[in-house]
Amino acid sequence: xxxxxxxxxxxxxxxxxxxxxxxxxxxxxxxxxxxxxxxxxxxxxxxxxxxxxxxxxxxxxxxxxxxxxxxxxxxxxxxxxxxxxxxxxxxxxxxxxxxxxxxxxxxxxxxxxxxxxxxxxxxxxxxxxxxxxxxxxxxxxx
Amino acid sequence: xxxxxxxxxxxxxxxxxxxxxxxxxxxxxxxxxxxxxxxxxxxxxxxxxxxxxxxxxxxxxxxxxxxxxxxxxxxxxxxxxxxxxxxxxxxxxxxxxxxxxxxxxxxxxxxxxxxxxxxxxxxxxxxxxxxxxxxxxxxxxxxxxxxxxxxxxxxxxxxxxxxxxxxxxxxxxxxxxxxxxxxxxxxxxxxxxxxxxxxxxxxxxxxxxxxxxxxxxxx
Numbered sequence: 001x002x003x004x005x006x007x008x009x010x011x012x013x014x015x016x017x018x019x020x021x022x023x024x025x026x027x028x029x030x031x032x033x034x035x036x037x038x039x040x041x042x043x044x045x046x047x048x049x050x051x052x053x054x055x056x057x058x059x060x061x062x063x064x065x066x067x068x069x070x071x072x073x074x075x076x077x078x079x080x081x082x083x084x085x086x087x088x089x090x091x092x093x094x095x096x097x098x099x100x101x102x103x104x105x106x107x108x109x110x111x112x113x114x115x116x117x118x119x120x121x122x123x124x125x126x127x128x129x130x131x132x133x134x135x136x137x138x139x140x141x142x
Numbered sequence: 143x144x145x146x147x148x149x150x151x152x153x154x155x156x157x158x159x160x161x162x163x164x165x166x167x168x169x170x171x172x173x174x175x176x177x178x179x180x181x182x183x184x185x186x187x188x189x190x191x192x193x194x195x196x197x198x199x200x201x202x203x204x205x206x207x208x209x210x211x212x213x214x215x216x217x218x219x220x221x222x223x224x225x226x227x228x229x230x231x232x233x234x235x236x237x238x239x240x241x242x243x244x245x246x247x248x249x250x251x252x253x254x255x256x257x258x259x260x261x262x263x264x265x266x267x268x269x270x271x272x273x274x275x276x277x278x279x280x281x282x283x284x285x286x287x288x289x290x291x292x293x294x295x296x297x298x299x300x301x302x303x304x305x306x307x308x309x310x311x312x313x314x315x316x317x318x319x320x321x322x323x324x325x326x327x328x329x330x331x332x333x334x335x336x337x338x339x340x341x342x343x344x345x346x347x348x349x350x351x352x353x354x355x356x357x358x359x360x361x
Contacts, residue, residue, distance in 0.1 A: 016207055039154055082189060126149075132186045
């Protein structure tokens with residue numbers, strides 16, 4: 001995500017320290033510690049990307065070329081099960097999910113790029129995450 | 143109570159703004175339903191994270207984390223009443239680091255070798271106790287747990303597994319907390335858990351079904 005080992009390691013370090021210093025952030029209702037920490041680290045990386053963009057004075061207005069919006073599977077997806085699970089998503093859920101997860105786009109940017117209302121985009125991404133979890137869990141149980 | 147609806151999935155993706163994040167944080171501390179949904183969403187996102195390129199944390203990072211935790215240990219209590227530093231550190235080391243220096247296969251191989259090595263070192267270095275899992279219902283796979291009497295190491299071995307299973311710590315009040323997941327290795331499945339906490343009752347769980355329980359005795 002960050003394309004820089006030092007930045008990535010800073011994220012890992014900072015995310016762990018945050019959880020360590022704020023123990024109430026994790027409880028058994030939140031699922032496995034591993035999943036929780038993985039999400040914490042990724043969220044820290046996203047925050048860092050946004051902060052770096054702001055610090056650099058970069059315009060947050062990001063345009064998405066039409067062909068980019070229709071990219072199906074980034075090369076970084078190595079796990080066949082995930083690829084298959086994403087393939088089961090309807091296109092109108094798959095596109096915004098991929099742009100949010102791999103493109104780190106904001107909901108507004110995705111809504112603009114796909115010419116779809118913001119609320120609809122949020123709802124479709126949420127549906128995509130739920131379906132992805134169900135499919136992956138089923139695959140894992142087989 | 144106003145639920146946070148689709149926000150939990152967006153929270154797990156890291157795409158909420160600060161205000162919305164705080165709203166979800168506050169809500170899930172009082173709403174078990176939404177906390178459960180959030181855990182499912184985070185698990186789904188974690189599947190994707192684990193498929194991302196990963197690399198082994200550097201020695202410098204491990205030392206930096208250890209130093210920071212050491213500095214903080216005197217001031218901060220443990221993350222929860224059962225979760226010791228070893229557990230959070232072990233889980234943390236296994237977490238994907240989003241930068242891309244090696245493939246998932248290499249990471250998986252290293253984790254496998256590391257857990258096998260840890261188990262062998264424990265078996266060679268000290269006498270481990272053992273307890274059988276007693277089936278709770280129907281047909282449960284033959285399984286046992288090897289553990290250190292000091293309560294800082296657990297390895298669950300399941301014979302002839304048909305699928306990965308979860309290992310849960312059964313708290314004294316009866317609530318269960320998942321602490322590991324078995325990995326199938328040919329004719330057996332193993333879960334190695336270097337958790338520094340005495341857990342007298344463990345359960346072998348398949349989804350939401352408790353298959354068997356094992357009672358452990360400590361020094």
